Amino acid sequence: MEGVDHLAHERNKTEFDVDAMKIVWAGSRHAFELSDRMARLVASDPAFRKDDRTRLGRKELFKNTLRKAAHAWKRILELRLTGPCVITEEEAGQLRNFVDEPSFTDLHWGMFVPAIKGQGTDEQQRKWLPLAYKMQIIGCYAQTELGHGSNVQGLETTATFDPETDEFVINSPTLTSSKWWPGGLGKISTHAIVYARLITSGQEHGVHGFIVQIRSLDDHMPLPGITIGDIGMKLGNGAYNTMDNGVLKFDHIRIPRNQMLMRVLQVTREGKCVQSNVPRQLIYGTMVFVRQTIVADASTALSRAVCIATRYSAVRRQFGSQDGGMETQVIDYKTQQSRLFPLLASAYAFRFVGEWLKWLYTDVTQRLQANDFSTLPEAHACTAGLKSLTTAATAVEQRISYDGNLPILSCALSYALGLDYFILDAIEECRKLCGGHGYLCASGLPELFAVYVPACTYEGDNVVLLLQVARFLMKTVSQLGSGKKPVGTTAYLGRVQDLLQCCCDVQRAEDWLKPSVVLEAFEARSARMCVACAQNLSKFEKPEDGFAELSADLVEAAVAHCQLIVVSKFIEKLQQDIPGKGVKQQLQNLCYIYALNLLHKYLGDFLSTGCITPKQASLANDQLRSMYSQIRPNAIALVDAFNYTDHYLGSVLGRSDGNVYPKLYEEAWKDPLNDSVVPDGYHEYVHPMLKQQLRNARL
Numbered sequence: 001m002e003g004v005d006h007l008a009h010e011r012n013k014t015e016f017d018v019d020a021m022k023i024v025w026a027g028s029r030h031a032f033e034l035s036d037r038m039a040r041l042v043a044s045d046p047a048f049r050k051d052d053r054t055r056l057g058r059k060e061l062f063k064n065t066l067r068k069a070a071h072a073w074k075r076i077l078e079l080r081l082t083g084p085c086v087i088t089e090e091e092a093g094q095l096r097n098f099v100d101e102p103s104f105t106d107l108h109w110g111m112f113v114p115a116i117k118g119q120g121t122d123e124q125q126r127k128w129l130p131l132a133y134k135m136q137i138i139g140c141y142a143q144t145e146l147g148h149g150s151n152v153q154g155l156e157t158t159a160t161f162d163p164e165t166d167e168f169v170i171n172s173p174t175l176t177s178s179k180w181w182p183g184g185l186g187k188i189s190t191h192a193i194v195y196a197r198l199i200t201s202g203q204e205h206g207v208h209g210f211i212v213q214i215r216s217l218d219d220h221m222p223l224p225g226i227t228i229g230d231i232g233m234k235l236g237n238g239a240y241n242t243m244d245n246g247v248l249k250f251d252h253i254r255i256p257r258n259q260m261l262m263r264v265l266q267v268t269r270e271g272k273c274v275q276s277n278v279p280r281q282l283i284y285g286t287m288v289f290v291r292q293t294i295v296a297d298a299s300t301a302l303s304r305a306v307c308i309a310t311r312y313s314a315v316r317r318q319f320g321s322q323d324g325g326m327e328t329q330v331i332d333y334k335t336q337q338s339r340l341f342p343l344l345a346s347a348y349a350f351r352f353v354g355e356w357l358k359w360l361y362t363d364v365t366q367r368l369q370a371n372d373f374s375t376l377p378e379a380h381a382c383t384a385g386l387k388s389l390t391t392a393a394t395a396v397e398q399r400i401s402y403d404g405n406l407p408i409l410s411c412a413l414s415y416a417l418g419l420d421y422f423i424l425d426a427i428e429e430c431r432k433l434c435g436g437h438g439y440l441c442a443s444g445l446p447e448l449f450a451v452y453v454p455a456c457t458y459e460g461d462n463v464v465l466l467l468q469v470a471r472f473l474m475k476t477v478s479q480l481g482s483g484k485k486p487v488g489t490t491a492y493l494g495r496v497q498d499l500l501q502c503c504c505d506v507q508r509a510e511d512w513l514k515p516s517v518v519l520e521a522f523e524a525r526s527a528r529m530c531v532a533c534a535q536n537l538s539k540f541e542k543p544e545d546g547f548a549e550l551s552a553d554l555v556e557a558a559v560a561h562c563q564l565i566v567v568s569k570f571i572e573k574l575q576q577d578i579p580g581k582g583v584k585q586q587l588q589n590l591c592y593i594y595a596l597n598l599l600h601k602y603l604g605d606f607l608s609t610g611c612i613t614p615k616q617a618s619l620a621n622d623q624l625r626s627m628y629s630q631i632r633p634n635a636i637a638l639v640d641a642f643n644y645t646d647h648y649l650g651s652v653l654g655r656s657d658g659n660v661y662p663k664l665y666e667e668a669w670k671d672p673l674n675d676s677v678v679p680d681g682y683h684e685y686v687h688p689m690l691k692q693q694l695r696n697a698r699l
């Protein structure tokens, strides 16, 4: 039935002001209005239709993406959204975001332009940015090679300065030096920021960025000496296959000297390397920016999956019918709630930590401009860790303790028994929460999963990033004795003596509803895990040997630290003035669900470090169950607050009107297999089989 709200009975139960929550979720009224306007604009334009995407072959899919990218750019120009003003750039970004199709423009705006801004001199910016802003050139970011990704210093592409011609010669000396993966490179980009080993006067000077034209601006052919192509299909239908991730090989390509990005290091006409007066650390500011957007994207991807699973869980009924009455909505099963509501809480938690990271980026930028680098290592570690934590929790790798008899098992023992960990991934968990229908492309979840999972790898492999965080934590712990005060998110380590000794004083389940109690438990767990790692490291003669041997423990300590950051930023958010009837109460409930669920799932850490007792763990679990009951009547409204259009959500199961079954039925008939009643191939292969004539058939 069109026009009927099948979820109205759920929406009537809401105990808070949903419109006010929409503003909290968006970050401000301005941000809400902006994204609402752009989302509607895209949703109402048939050119941005995407419901057929998973049925298209690669070539058709790719061409369709090019059409949408061109149409989006046309709309942006028509709406006069482009220009130097920050707000309009934001609007254009939102419009592209709601088109919801990975394309070369993501890399152009998300990596090529920021790299020139962050690493180019003023003169280089004046030359290249206007061309990029008008899309007279299209750029990508070519760092990763076939042989090396995480280890940037291992890149093999060379940029050798030739003083006779005042040029750099860019070369790929081996097969493994071929650039491999850059998005937008395979078929579309005209230019690339290429990372290569700088060589002048026979000496190496590390890896630097160079602006290289790779295709003709007239006929789009690769320039002489350049081999270029797409690297092939990636996971899933539709999904990331709209992107032309590419391969690129150089055969002694020449570029002018002024195309090396020289904001920090300059190469003179004579081939001398000169450090500019711009501090090297400035480059890290760009990294903080990019990772902050990735954390924001994690909350978006997670909230989309949760919105679909929550709405469908309220529509779906199984079992429980008495006297011919209605069956039970699956959202009312406690098992469904204990799987779904922590993910709902995580979506909000990641949203707020992402918002805080935006502030951190502004703070770091201001400090860098004032030549204050004191908080940079901490900010860098913090963004690396949060990128890893939030993408992993959204896509893969959330570690879950086995909760059978864990309170009486030590962490090590449960490890030994192989009982304590299995893998949960949020988008995949949402698919399972939707039962069989979640596996249909029409649910939107398979494509969301396929598009999202590489976030665990790009912009820094998650494990490699966590090892960087661990290194920073170990350095911070080692400097405690020398009186150096830890800053920002590591400030709690300054109270390490107290945190090693403190005892949790929870006696009743409600005691877990005190922010100070929750914070102390997370701080104590993280501090104790860090100190234990530092003590174990000190037993090794060579620190590097210890670091290699203990790397798995170090990663766990880094995860504990990052979870503490998310919990503490959620708690800080609640200390702000939050208007709207009942809004703060709901956020408090979500905050406790997020924290207590982590405590429950990572019980091994909390118990083995002696931060809490088994009894207190059990009380936390009681409290958690009671929070699920409080969230239940508000669940639909809490996902409505994300304000996603049906177009953006792209899911029959997650439709805002809950009209799932007729639409799912309709959708099935759109499949190309249903174009004919008898399928192509029947006469050649199936008919002879049925008629026992396979021996004579030409297969």
Ligand SMILES: Cc1cc2nc3c(=O)[nH]c(=O)nc-3n(C[C@H](O)[C@H](O)[C@H](O)COP(=O)(O)OP(=O)(O)OC[C@H]3O[C@@H](n4cnc5c(N)ncnc54)[C@H](O)[C@@H]3O)c2cc1C
Pocket (backbone or CB within 6 Å): 107, 141, 142, 143, 144, 147, 148, 149, 150, 151, 180, 181, 182, 183, 240, 245, 454, 457, 458, 459, 460, 461, 462, 463, 464, 467
């Ligand atoms: C969809 C997608 C888009 C991409 N887009 C771009 C792009 O636009 N431009 C670009 O330049 N690149 C791009 N990349 C490449 C991406 O940045 C790299 O794949 C990423 O940095 C990981 O590097 P890698 O592939 O070398 O992984 P590896 O480092 O080879 O990782 C393999 C395994 O080794 C482990 N490992 C590696 N080092 C260590 C260590 N020191 N200690 C412990 N474990 C370790 C990792 O955890 C992982 O499990 C993209 C990748 C993908 C998937």
